[in-house]
């Protein structure tokens with residue numbers, strides 16, 4: 001299959017590495033034709049701790065996806081996660097000097113270049129910039145300024161930055177696996193792409209992807225990205241608590257958590273018991289589901305108190321009428337919606353990456369939000385790329401236009 005007919009996402013999560021191959025159809029829709037999933041080795045809390053192990057995880061996931069799709073993958077939309085991710089909002093202003101004062105693509109480039117100038121510490125790199133809105137001669141809320149007339153244009157952008165060392169490690173693993181990054185996509189943005197409804201983005205909402213090692217947060221306001229951050233907490237902490245609390249091996253605790261876990265202790269009856277093996281696996285003992293829930297609940301409440309903190313720290317002063325959309329593997333935990341609503345005092349729903357068609361039902365699980373989101377992002381980028389007619393330039397035009405701003409980095 002021709003390379004330009006496919007879009008591929010690569011998400012190296014703390015617990016699993018996923019490669020999704022999508023085929024672009026003639027009408028700009030797409031079909032998922034290959035999925036490769038492999039437990040990740042060598043990543044802790046979203047950060048790479050063993051290069052060789054990660055390369056192996058990528059290669060194995062890649063092989064599965066290539067086999068299923070019958071495609072040879074070379075370029076991937078690559079998710080960047082990890083607690084080193086952060087974002088800032090910034091502005092830039094330029095004067096429009098053409099004789100007819102009509103704003104051109106070059107003017108947009110210039111204003112984005114100006115907006116992107118921020119004092120960054122040596123060890124940080126810009127991985128993504130997200131134009132939020134343009135203001136022309138005082139009129140704000142403009143999404144696509146090209147062709148409009150004006151004398152002074154201002155751009156507001158969200159800049160996502162990452163640790164240079166963490167990025168270098170990530171890219172080394174990807175390159176050693178024989179792949180090249182088409183574009184780096186902040187993991188919280190990819191998850192948002194997969195699960196958010198347009199209305200939620202417009203109203204103002206927060207997406208929270210709770211994975212094995214990290215909790216990724218992104219706030220959207222008036223349809224555009226406002227804030228991104230990643231917390232080093234996730235489902236692995238819950239599993240460890242269960243292992244310690246019940247004195248059982250971690251692998252057993254993981255299975256018990258996924259099969260019987262619930263976060264609402266008060267609602268659990270005392271008399272529903274489960275059998276668990278002891279530490280050495282020789283005997284089994286009975287544990288009530290209520291006890292299991294009483295171990296899980298405080299940890300999940302703690303995660304939500306950290307999310308609440310993040311929301312405060314973001315400086316966002318809106319009320320988020322779109323609510324909080326929770327995704328990631330941990331979103332599947334029983335009772336999570338009720339607990340989150342209580343902790344956050346906002347409308348809550350679970351986000352599933354279901355805007356897709358194709359081979360695999362598995363990817364409709366919340367655990368695949370990031371990987372599916374990468375493909376959706378890539379498809380939009382292709383469909384509305386540089387060659388897009390006016391009016392369809394909205395999303396992809398912005399992407400293709402900002403892409404070259406990173407050329408120094410991708411070189």
Ligand SMILES: Nc1ncnc2c1ncn2[C@@H]1O[C@H](COP(=O)(O)OP(=O)(O)OP(=O)(O)O)[C@@H](O)[C@H]1O
Nearest residue numbers: 013014015016211212213214235236329330332367
């Ligand atoms: N049904 C379930 N109930 C509760 N927890 C679950 C369930 N299914 C998966 N999980 C938990 O979800 C976590 C994995 O989530 P996910 O696959 O989104 O993580 P990841 O993307 O690999 O990691 P990260 O994004 O943190 O780097 C694990 O802790 C796992 O135990």
Ligand SMILES: [Mg+2]
Nearest residue numbers: 013014211370
């Ligand atoms: Mg993840």
